[in-house]
Amino acid sequence: MYPIAWAVVDRETKHSWSWFISYFIADLNLGTGEGLTVMSDMQKGLIPVLLELLPNAKKRMCARHIWSNWHVNWKGEERRKQFWRCSKASFEVKFGEEFHAMSKLAARHKSITTMLEDIRHKIMNRHIDMIKFAETWISDIAPMARAILERNKEYSKNCNVQWNGVNGFEISNGEYSFVVDLEKKHCDCRLWMLRGILCPHAICAYYYLNQDPDQHVENWYMKETFLKAYNHFIQPIPNMRMWPKTTHPSKEPPKPRKMPGRPGKKRRKSMAEPKKWGKISI
Numbered sequence: 001m002y003p004i005a006w007a008v009v010d011r012e013t014k015h016s017w018s019w020f021i022s023y024f025i026a027d028l029n030l031g032t033g034e035g036l037t038v039m040s041d042m043q044k045g046l047i048p049v050l051l052e053l054l055p056n057a058k059k060r061m062c063a064r065h066i067w068s069n070w071h072v073n074w075k076g077e078e079r080r081k082q083f084w085r086c087s088k089a090s091f092e093v094k095f096g097e098e099f100h101a102m103s104k105l106a107a108r109h110k111s112i113t114t115m116l117e118d119i120r121h122k123i124m125n126r127h128i129d130m131i132k133f134a135e136t137w138i139s140d141i142a143p144m145a146r147a148i149l150e151r152n153k154e155y156s157k158n159c160n161v162q163w164n165g166v167n168g169f170e171i172s173n174g175e176y177s178f179v180v181d182l183e184k185k186h187c188d189c190r191l192w193m194l195r196g197i198l199c200p201h202a203i204c205a206y207y208y209l210n211q212d213p214d215q216h217v218e219n220w221y222m223k224e225t226f227l228k229a230y231n232h233f234i235q236p237i238p239n240m241r242m243w244p245k246t247t248h249p250s251k252e253p254p255k256p257r258k259m260p261g262r263p264g265k266k267r268r269k270s271m272a273e274p275k276k277w278g279k280i281s282i
């Protein structure tokens, strides 16, 4: 993003946009907008002004803003992802396909059992995907943690060490100097404690002692720990038509509940409270 011009106005109206855009056109010599594409954030006042002042410019809406408007009534991670697939479709046929897929995303409107079945299938698939993902790791440390560790190893080359002979180190790095305590797994830069991945200073200290920093990454970044989380499997079950019929009464959905918000101003009278007839004069 490269800011070119900005203005402060009391309100974003057709008038204020017209004023701003006409100066913008004059300053940048935009003519009628030939060869220009204008991306807007769905400003109502702006669009008629653009049609009038830059009739030959292509007009586009910012997808992020469209989504922020839509998602008020159209929530869900799957829908968000599908929306972006739609917006990234570069040709019409692809867009049509993605848009069709988006209209099918209606798990929330299915019955509760169907919806839960969909979720169960998704979780089953996700489980397998995550195990496959762990198989792609090039070492026993998670890829993100590995990337940070390798980057910090590079940074550690610029550090200087002062050692107290036990676990205390003074690691200077440019204008800063940090105290590292290997016993307490503590560094004054705080990154080690925040992430559980060695900061450049701790790495520097371990290298100074001829120890491999990889051995000191917290165990929650290890492949073994990751796989432990996916060690339990969801058992397959036949589809709903094959389920035995229950003799219990069918479960009805709960009654719609009033959502939290500002409570009503009127006091609710209890059933036993007598009704007031007429006006009481004092």
Ligand SMILES: [Zn+2]
Pocket: 178, 187, 188, 189, 190, 191, 192, 199, 200, 201, 202
């Ligand atoms: Zn540090």
